[in-house]
Amino acid sequence: MRRMYKLNQIPSEAQIKKHIRSIVFGENMFCPKCKTRNVVKQNERFWCRKCRTRFSLLSHTWLSNVKVPLQTLWLILWCWTQQVPVKQTGKLTQLSLPTIYHWFSVFRSHLPKDQETLEHLVQLDEAYFGGRNGRALFLGKQVGSRKLAYQILSHNHPCREHAWKFLHTYVASETVLNTDGAGIYEHINNWWPVYHNRDIHKKFEFARTSEVEGIFGVLRTFIRRMYHHVSCDKLPELVREFCVRFSHPEMFDSPYEYLLITLRLATTR
Numbered sequence: 400m401r402r403m404y405k406l407n408q409i410p411s412e413a414q415i416k417k418h419i420r421s422i423v424f425g426e427n428m429f430c431p432k433c434k435t436r437n438v439v440k441q442n443e444r445f446w447c448r449k450c451r452t453r454f455s456l457l458s459h460t461w462l463s464n465v466k467v468p469l470q471t472l473w474l475i476l477w478c479w480t481q482q483v484p485v486k487q488t489g490k491l492t493q494l495s496l497p498t499i500y501h502w503f504s505v506f507r508s509h510l511p512k513d514q515e516t517l518e519h520l521v522q523l524d525e526a527y528f529g530g531r532n533g534r535a536l537f538l539g540k541q542v543g544s545r546k547l548a549y550q551i552l553s554h555n556h557p558c559r560e561h562a563w564k565f566l567h568t569y570v571a572s573e574t575v576l577n578t579d580g581a582g583i584y585e586h587i588n589n590w591w592p593v594y595h596n597r598d599i600h601k602k603f604e605f606a607r608t609s610e611v612e613g614i615f616g617v618l619r620t621f622i623r624r625m626y627h628h629v630s631c632d633k634l635p636e637l638v639r640e641f642c643v644r645f646s647h648p649e650m651f652d653s654p655y656e657y658l659l660i661t662l663r664l665a666t667t668r
């Protein structure tokens with residue numbers, strides 16, 4: 400886990416605006432509505448001569464309603480990208496915990512939502528979160544890659560239909576599939592065309608699912624350390640955050656990298 404507390408490197412308000420301008424608009428300003436470059440600057444705002452839209456740097460992005468100063472936003476985002484726990488982020492920014500939870504949740508909501516299809520060699524396992532009335536989580540990992548796929552059930556009684564649904568949604572046919580010896584995976588290759596290997600834990604066979612079991616451990620540590628605990632209704636978004644962090648670590652190198660991907664996406668839509 401990285402702990403880079405470079406708090407003295409928060410850019411100035413002007414530098415942040417410059418970053419945002421280059422991310423959202425590139426070299427030359429254009430109208431976010433009609434895309435013409437025929438725009439005029441008026442103080443802090445812009446005006447399109449063609450469609451008469453008035454806009455600012457942020458008005459057509461997901462940051463349009465930001466109420467905190469940009470330097471504060473940058474600091475909260477820096478904390479989130481570097482996995483600074485919620486409480487510690489509150490202390491660093493002098494903001495309330497609900498405010499930090501709110502912003503972390505906003506950042507999370509702009510992460511990519513699509514999951515990739517796993518292929519070649521895949522380990523699949525399930526884990527349980529939230530105690531007696533908790534949820535079952537299926538997690539697949541493509542061995543030798545950073546590709547993950549997951550599915551969360553609304554209950555904690557997975558059966559073969561759920562395993563099959565996971566496979567036909569996220570695992571390519573003709574994949575080599577490794578699972579443990581749980582009954583729900585028995586004869587799963589009759590349900591979906593995979594080459595299936597099972598480990599029998601009672602016989603101390605663990606190697607075939609060791610990578611995905613390791614990921615479950617890292618996921619539990621991530622949730623406990625950063626958010627302290629997770630409620631069942633928040634589990635899906637925290638698991639998604641974790642999986643994107645694992646699969647696309649470059650997005651979390653700095654606030655700039657995160658904004659580069661999420662703000663640019665927002666303007667090309």
Ligand SMILES: [Zn+2]
Binds near residue numbers: 430433452
């Ligand atoms: Zn326009």
